[in-house]
Amino acid sequence: MTAILTRGTSTDHLGALESEAVHIVREVVAEFDRPVLLFSGGKDSAVLLHVALRAFHPAPLPFPLLHVDTGHNFPEVIAYRDRLVAELGLRLYVAAVQEWIGDGRLTERPDGTRNPLQTVPLLDTITEHRFDAVFGGARRDEDRARAKERIVSLRDAFGGWDPRRQRPELWSLYNGRHTAGEHVRVFPLSNWTELDVWHYIARRDVPIPGIYYAHEREVFARDGMWLTAGEWGGPRRGERLLTKSVRYRTVGDASCTGAVESTAATIDEVLAEVAASRITERGATRADDRLSEAAMEDRKREGYF
Amino acid sequence: MAAPMPRPCEQVSRLLRLTTAGSVDDGKSTLVGRLLHDTQSILADQLAAVDRATRARGGVELDLALLTDGLRAEREQGITIDVAYRYFATPTRKFVLADCPGHVQYTRNTVTGASTAELAVVLVDARNGLVEQTRRHLAVAAFLRVPHLVLAVNKMDLVDFDEPTFRRIESEFAVVARSLGVRDVVSVPVSALHGDNVAARSGRSTWYRGPTLLEHLEAVPTGREAVAEPMRFPVQLVLRPRTPEYPDYRGLAGRIASGVLEVGDDVIALPSGGRSTVTGIDTPDGPVLRATAGQSVTVLLADEIDAGRGEVLAHPAQAPRVVTELNADLCWLADRPLRAGARVLVKHGTRTVRAIVTELTGRLDLHTLLHTEPPTALELNEIGGARIRLAEPLAVDSYATDRHTGGFLVIDATDGNTLAAGLVGPDPARNTA
Numbered sequence A: 001m002t003a004i005l006t007r008g009t010s011t012d013h014l015g016a017l018e019s020e021a022v023h024i025v026r027e028v029v030a031e032f033d034r035p036v037l038l039f040s041g042g043k044d045s046a047v048l049l050h051v052a053l054r055a056f057h058p059a060p061l062p063f064p065l066l067h068v069d070t071g072h073n074f075p076e077v078i079a080y081r082d083r084l085v086a087e088l089g090l091r092l093y094v095a096a097v098q099e100w101i102g103d104g105r106l107t108e109r110p111d112g113t114r115n116p117l118q119t120v121p122l123l124d125t126i127t128e129h130r131f132d133a134v135f136g137g138a139r140r141d142e143d144r145a146r147a148k149e150r151i152v153s154l155r156d157a158f159g160g161w162d163p164r165r166q167r168p169e170l171w172s173l174y175n176g177r178h179t180a181g182e183h184v185r186v187f188p189l190s191n192w193t194e195l196d197v198w199h200y201i202a203r204r205d206v207p208i209p210g211i212y213y214a215h216e217r218e219v220f221a222r223d224g225m226w227l228t229a230g231e232w233g234g235p236r237r238g239e240r241l242l243t244k245s246v247r248y249r250t251v252g253d254a255s256c257t258g259a260v261e262s263t264a265a266t267i268d269e270v271l272a273e274v275a276a277s278r279i280t281e282r283g284a285t286r287a288d289d290r291l292s293e294a295a296m297e298d299r300k301r302e303g304y305f
Numbered sequence B: 001m002a003a004p005m006p007r008p009c010e011q012v013s014r015l016l017r018l019t020t021a022g023s024v025d026d027g028k029s030t031l032v033g034r035l036l037h038d039t040q041s042i043l044a045d046q047l048a049a050v051d052r053a054t055r056a057r058g059g060v061e062l063d064l065a066l067l068t069d070g071l072r073a074e075r076e077q078g079i080t081i082d083v084a085y086r087y088f089a090t091p092t093r094k095f096v097l098a099d100c101p102g103h104v105q106y107t108r109n110t111v112t113g114a115s116t117a118e119l120a121v122v123l124v125d126a127r128n129g130l131v132e133q134t135r136r137h138l139a140v141a142a143f144l145r146v147p148h149l150v151l152a153v154n155k156m157d158l159v160d161f162d163e164p165t166f167r168r169i170e171s172e173f174a175v176v177a178r179s180l181g182v183r184d185v186v187s188v189p190v191s192a193l194h195g196d197n198v199a200a201r202s203g204r205s206t207w208y209r210g211p212t213l214l215e216h217l218e219a220v221p222t223g224r225e226a227v228a229e230p231m232r233f234p235v236q237l238v239l240r241p242r243t244p245e246y247p248d249y250r251g252l253a254g255r256i257a258s259g260v261l262e263v264g265d266d267v268i269a270l271p272s273g274g275r276s277t278v279t280g281i282d283t284p285d286g287p288v289l290r291a292t293a294g295q296s297v298t299v300l301l302a303d304e305i306d307a308g309r310g311e312v313l314a315h316p317a318q319a320p321r322v323v324t325e326l327n328a329d330l331c332w333l334a335d336r337p338l339r340a341g342a343r344v345l346v347k348h349g350t351r352t353v354r355a356i357v358t359e360l361t362g363r364l365d366l367h368t369l370l371h372t373e374p375p376t377a378l379e380l381n382e383i384g385g386a387r388i389r390l391a392e393p394l395a396v397d398s399y400a401t402d403r404h405t406g407g408f409l410v411i412d413a414t415d416g417n418t419l420a421a422g423l424v425g426p427d428p429a430r431n432t433a
């Protein structure tokens, strides 16, 4: 392999965002004892994992992954997750919401949605394994509460986020000091936008689950979204199943994550569609975020991702 | 390995980090909303939500200020409590905007926003001109050495786009800026509410020949300053894979804080003092011959010198100074005041050391950027000089010569909170700062 003077793409905005994220991931690994990376199988966690692998290349990834599993999965996403873990020789912990429901630590919600139920298994697992730094793929452009989130964000023993207690974050000096029982959430992709994430997936050929690309699927309409037919609550009486060409913009609890009609089957087509899109990804496809104007803020305060 | 081909719809653009400051009601939220709106960074559902909120408050025209509305407590109380980050882009540039509230805890927020900004937009209301707050905002930007300043004279529609009004404010601002040592100032007459000279040139200010605000944001040079500075490479950690494929690999992982590093360069590791030669610079895409400020890379050296986390690599002829005592300015960010004798932690680059604040040497007057008499305590949001004794040496630069390696955090050793932003003072061994 011959060295080249400077690589063309390393100093443009995407290169700058990647360098910033790599710096953050390395800082946390250097200063914390037990980091873990939240891995949902969604595109943001796929990009975060990719950045982390690059941060330590050619050494192996120095921390495990944690999947908080709602049980309402797209089979394609689980298959993708398991393939990736096997190919890269990663360590994966799974915290299954079903287990918490099974032994009574959690009760199923009347609406059957499980995204909000992820918080307790997440916090219990953090405590059990004494994780002190939890990487997440959240971005500040996603939501107004997230816009105020720090890159390294302190959480109390209850996982709670107190916007008034946030430490000022100056220069690129991250203060992750914490006392026993506290941990930090770390968001290396804070300054990325949805479009940046897609550009990065294209540039680096980041593997993502196939459901992000257009495919034929049996869906039914509810609350202005296309939901997939499955064992969880759908379709109900009066909701008609149709076969459509759709793709997903986010993957979460399959019972409340909607698909958008699309024919974008390649990364370049997806990029073009995202660039032209006039609706934010959460607004389009996540019923849980449409519950109230402050939905995300409330969940963050309770210890959500 | 060949460099990846650019994709058809991928534009090569640069990143500019900026911050905004203005006193309450000067129209800062409206301006930020206007920038987001006019660069099409606001999507349909967000616009619909703002439209609903506008109507709920009895408004008719879209209230752009609501676009940047924050947390519920803030909405309920009609105040902003914290820095929020906003993102917008044009075909040639991507912007990260630190949106800083203008009041409560104001220095704390503006200092935070300004610490990473390459450009600051300072807002004034054309009807009021420069006010006390404007001078403070300007002083904070000057103090943190934000390289580019923009004065946005807002609400020009309320003064009928009167040129003399604009010129008067412009020259008053220029005088203050000059007295604070700020050179690069551009003034733009705008109406954030109606969009004049923000993204689109106004037909109502034909006398104005300068750039629109957005044109200026797109044109201002970025990152150049950091590349021209002496090279600094704070080592974050040592990568030792010990895999069959890489049995003896030992790479220093880090991000180039400033300057340019090339293969073949002689380097010194400080504070330890070991010397070696760069034999390789690795990236996940393969080796490179040269890396510049801002890039995260892995550096390979000819010798196994003591250069782990906490060391800084530099060129021997342009090395940082190694000190066990700091003369610094502190911007105090904690509720509990600082007094001489305080035991703290100092976090600088990739090294954290124990320290004692031995003396408060003065309080900074934000009007003049001069120090007054030594105070007995430094209160929340005050800036003052201090002498700090370090338990272990640090390799530092003056903040005035390198923004990237001249800043540090003061941390509470007990609860871990960030107490102050620190700026390393001039080198006492040199006459010029």
Ligand SMILES: Nc1nc2c(ncn2[C@@H]2O[C@H](COP(=O)(O)OP(=O)(O)O)[C@@H](O)[C@H]2O)c(=O)[nH]1
Residues within 6 Å of the ligand: B022, B023, B024, B025, B026, B027, B028, B029, B030, B031, B065, B154, B155, B156, B157, B158, B190, B191, B192, B193, B194
């Ligand atoms: N006429 C006029 N009013 C403006 C302009 N910019 C902002 N305003 C109004 O000034 C008030 C304060 O604006 P806002 O953006 O909330 O100020 P902030 O406190 O600095 O964020 C609001 O009523 C705005 O509609 C402008 O350019 N022209």
